[in-house]
Amino acid sequence: MAAAILRFEDSRVTGPDSLRVSRLPAADKGGKWEICGICNGIEPDVFNRLKALLDAGRREDAWEGCLQYVLDNTAAVRSWLGSDAFPGVEFILRDHFFNSGSRNTGKILQRALNIHGAGLTVDGIVGPKTRQELQDQLAATGEAVFLIALQEKRQAFYRSCKQFPTFGRGWLNRCDDAFSVAQELV
Structure with a gap:
């Protein structure tokens, strides 16, 4: 479920190898940058942690972090x-x-x-x-x-x-x- 939700957020991301930081459209209220819908203006700590993992070349860890964030963030359902x-x-x-x-x-x-x-x-x-x-x-x-x-x-x-x-x-x-x-x- 989490992987599908991440793909809806960024259709060009199919897993750790394609995970990236993207600029948000100016009209988006989530900030300036996102990683698969995890925005620097809404979840700055999570965004910064994931970006640091990407910057360090730890793509698998960043992907797992994105997946876990989706599951944790929506657990109330x-x-x-x-x-x-x-x-x-x-x-x-x-x-x-x-x-x-x-x-x-x-x-x-x-x-x-x-x-x-x-x-x-x-x-x-x-x-x-x-x-x-x-x-x-x-x-x-x-x-x-x-x-x-x-x-x-x-x-x-x-x-x-x-x-x-x-x-x-x-x-x-x-x-x-x-x-x-x-x-x-x-």
Whole structure:
């Protein structure tokens, strides 16, 4: 999962040999530089550690550090699901979490759950009620059906962002790519 998320962040990176520091677009709010979505403006300590590994020629260590960062950074998703029984849903949520944060991921999750009548308050806080509803709906509808709801709400989230005119095409492509990976995991 982590390697696929890193490839979504930088399609030219396929592993340690192609790992590199890239300049962010001026409109990106993450800083000036990134390594597979790990930005110097958001996670400066992690970014600097990974850059130092790359500068020292320790590409394998830098790659492992990127992979571990993705897994650690998105670990809350597994707790939301309560198990590893739904890898497609876990992947979509982890990818969105890494790209857009916990609160925004919680909101798309709650909106997807509300499609099937959950009646949740969309506040982005994945508490006991949201977690129970997620488990209930996955048991009732199945993972493949729920993935469609997540895909719909994730696309709607990106369309609502004020930076959609600048980054929207890439965001929607990422949604489609992540949905394809998630479907393969089901």
